[in-house]
Amino acid sequence: MEKDNVCINCYNQIDKVAKVLKLGQAELDILTIPKRILTFSFPVKLDSGDIRYFTGYRVQFNDARGPTKGGIRFHPEVNLEEIKTLAFLMTLKCAVANLPYGGAKGGIMIEPKQFSEEELERVSRGYIREINGFIGHDVDIPAPDVNTDSKIMAWMLDEYEKLKGRHSPATITGKPIALGGSKARDFSTSIGGAYVLQELTETFDMKPKKTSVAVQGFGNVGMNIARILHEWGYKVIAVSDSKSGIYNKNGLNIKDVISHKQKTGQLSKFKNSGEISNEELLELKTEVLVPAALEDQITKKNAGSVKAKLILEMANRPITPEADDALLEKGVFVMPDILANAGGVVVSYFEWVQNSQNFYWSEKEVLEKLKTYMANAAKELSKVCTDFKCDMRASLYINAVKKILEAERLRGNLR
Ligand code: NAD
Numbered sequence: 001m002e003k004d005n006v007c008i009n010c011y012n013q014i015d016k017v018a019k020v021l022k023l024g025q026a027e028l029d030i031l032t033i034p035k036r037i038l039t040f041s042f043p044v045k046l047d048s049g050d051i052r053y054f055t056g057y058r059v060q061f062n063d064a065r066g067p068t069k070g071g072i073r074f075h076p077e078v079n080l081e082e083i084k085t086l087a088f089l090m091t092l093k094c095a096v097a098n099l100p101y102g103g104a105k106g107g108i109m110i111e112p113k114q115f116s117e118e119e120l121e122r123v124s125r126g127y128i129r130e131i132n133g134f135i136g137h138d139v140d141i142p143a144p145d146v147n148t149d150s151k152i153m154a155w156m157l158d159e160y161e162k163l164k165g166r167h168s169p170a171t172i173t174g175k176p177i178a179l180g181g182s183k184a185r186d187f188s189t190s191i192g193g194a195y196v197l198q199e200l201t202e203t204f205d206m207k208p209k210k211t212s213v214a215v216q217g218f219g220n221v222g223m224n225i226a227r228i229l230h231e232w233g234y235k236v237i238a239v240s241d242s243k244s245g246i247y248n249k250n251g252l253n254i255k256d257v258i259s260h261k262q263k264t265g266q267l268s269k270f271k272n273s274g275e276i277s278n279e280e281l282l283e284l285k286t287e288v289l290v291p292a293a294l295e296d297q298i299t300k301k302n303a304g305s306v307k308a309k310l311i312l313e314m315a316n317r318p319i320t321p322e323a324d325d326a327l328l329e330k331g332v333f334v335m336p337d338i339l340a341n342a343g344g345v346v347v348s349y350f351e352w353v354q355n356s357q358n359f360y361w362s363e364k365e366v367l368e369k370l371k372t373y374m375a376n377a378a379k380e381l382s383k384v385c386t387d388f389k390c391d392m393r394a395s396l397y398i399n400a401v402k403k404i405l406e407a408e409r410l411r412g413n414l415r
Contacts, residue, residue, distance in 0.1 A: 006032050007084040017397040020388060023405075026415075030408055031401060034084055035068075035102075036060040038134060042126045047116055054123060058106040058131045060140050061087035064407035067138050068104035069094055069345065071145025071174075072127070072156075074120075078107035089316075089338065090345070092400035097342045097377050099349045104140050106131070112147050124152050125159040132163045137170035137356065143348050144174040154179055170355035173348035182351035183363040185344075188370060190224035190292075192343015193314050194232065195374040196335060197288065200310060203382070204333075208233040212251075212286045214308070215239045216278060217293030218267060221314050221341070223258060225290055230254035234288075238281050242293070244268040245276040247284070283307060291318035298323045306332060313337040328391055336393045338400075339377055346373045 011032045018028060038058040043051050057080055060068040070090040083105045091103025108127055112120060134140060144153055157172045157179060169180035177183065184191070201211060213234050215226045218241040230236045235251035246252065246267050260270045268275055282289065282302060289308035291297050295317040298306060303323035310333045313319065317337060319327065327334055347370060354360050361369075385395040408414045 005034060005037060005084075007034065007081070007088055009081065009085040010088040013085075013088075014397065014401070016394055017401055020390065020394070020398060021401060023401075027405055030062065030064075030405070030414070031088075034059050034061045034087060035063060036134070037080070037084070038131060039080060040130045042130050044119065044122045044126050046119055054126070055109045056107070056127050056130060057083045058104065058134065058140070058142075059083045059087040060104045060134070061102065062091045062404060063102035063140075064404055064411060064413070065095060065102055066100035067102065067136075068140040069099070069101040069143070069173075069348065070104035070106065071143045072106040072108070072148055072152075073145035074108050074110050074112045074123075074147040074152075076109060076111040078109045083107050091404060092397065093338050093342050093345060095400035095403040096339055096381070096396055097346050097349075097373060098380075099346065101141075101345075101349065104142075105145070106142060107145075120152070121155050124155040128156045128159040129163065132160055135160070135171060137168060137352065141170070141348075141352060142172050143345075150174055150176045150181060150185075170352045173351040175351070180351070180355045180360075182347050182354060182366060183361065184366045184370070185347050185351060186220070187224040187228070188347035188366075189221050189314070189341050189344035191228055191367065192346060192370055192374050193221075193225055193290075193312055193340045194228045195343070195371045196340055196378050197229070197310075197312050198232075199375055199378040200312075200333070200335060204310070206287060209235065211235065211288060212237045212249075213288040213290060214281050214284045214286045215290045215292055216245075216281055216297060216318075217241065217291070217315060218261065219293070222290070222292035223261075225292060225314060226254045227258060237286060238276055238284055239267065240276065240278050240281050240293075241267055245278055245281045246270045246273040247276040247281070248273045288312060291315050294318065296320055298327070300326060303327055304330075306330075308332060311335065313340045316341065324393065334392060336396055338393075338396050339374075339381060342377065343370060343374060346370055 086105040094101040175181040238247040283305040292314035298319045300322040303326035384399045
């Protein structure tokens with residue numbers, strides 16, 4: 001097979017699992033070479049009247065289990081290798097969460113802050129004109145990602161529907177509710193992670209009232225998980241954003257913290273709390289640590305100082321591979337991102353189901369179903385962990401890879 005398109009990062013990530021599962025060359029090719037890669041440039045008229053060309057990508061990694069699914073990010077550092085890796089991770093995430101999807105990812109090299117809203121609309125529509133022949137509710141279903149949101153999804157859907165001359169809401173998820181978006185989508189990633197944590201605290205016999213939690217990052221994911229865990233009775237002792245962090249060993253009232261941040265634009269100077277740096281937050285004595293900001297926050301430099309018993313990876317790749325090994329050796333339990341933050345894609349799947357049947361669910365129904373999906377995936381994972389005597393991350397990869405290869409085998413694509 002032509003090897004030019006091999007995703008090197010994917011190869012590195014699958015290496016350990018390949019040995020455990022004794023994968024052959026054809027299996028490795030399926031898991032490291034994307035099925036389809038689109039790279040293109042397209043013109044956009046700027047407000048000044050000038051024309052600017054943008055580079056876009058869409059990678060559909062594997063579709064053995066169903067149409068491919070994955071977000072579209074707007075970022076100046078978007079590049080093909082990154083998009084391939086993220087599409088591979090989406091393939092694994094959908095398999096782990098038992099969604100009938102493969103994985104994809106897309107992106108545009110753009111610094112969105114430098115463009116007006118009208119320009120961003122033209123960029124979004126231009127991107128869809130390039131990929132419209134390769135997406136669809138039963139082919140590939142985009143969604144929001146870094147720097148893209150429900151407003152951008154609405155423009156993208158509108159452009160797609162104009163080109164096709166018919167309504168097709170199930171082609172794009174993460175839409176505003178008025179255009180067929182799902183209830184609970186905006187906090188689905190956080191509540192999905194909270195459901196996984198609930199499963200774990202039951203296993204570890206940790207009672208919410210006696211369980212302290214520190215959350216790094218106070219954006220969509222961090223703020224919502226801190227709020228939900230506080231509402232469920234957990235003791236959220238520290239939170240931080242890019243500017244500052246706050247700490248109270250007896251617990252913070254997160255509802256008040258949110259109002260304080262909305263009023264003052266910052267976390268610092270919150271009543272009855274001390275200041276804490278991001279570095280200190282990661283090293284706090286706490287039962288649960290929730291990195292919910294950026295990648296590479298726990299590295300081999302600070303892994304030795306982490307005192308948490310359990311880490312719930314809500315951000316993507318917050319722990320480097322070296323730090324992961326060090327934490328494992330120390331006996332820190334890590335619930336990896338690929339399951340911990342899968343709640344968003346599960347509710348995207350629910351949105352697609354609701355659009356397909358033209359029948360919409362209440363928030364209660366969405367959350368009940370989400371809880372079942374997250375709890376089942378967590379239970380399935382502990383079984384794989386026991387069967388293969390592997391850590392959580394390796395077990396998640398084994399579980400996903402087995403499902404993807406089984407689908408390929410049933411299709412006759414593997415012996
Ligand atoms: P966001 O932009 O809404 O929030 C990011 C937060 O991190 C902000 O509060 C920011 O101030 C803070 N931050 C930035 N740098 C920091 C630093 N050095 N230390 C501490 N805090 C810092 O982003 P989000 O949507 O909440 O996403 C957070 C993470 O979760 C990302 O890794 C993202 O890829 C991942 N994720 C998000 C979703 C989702 O549905 N939004 C789904 C899956 C994964």
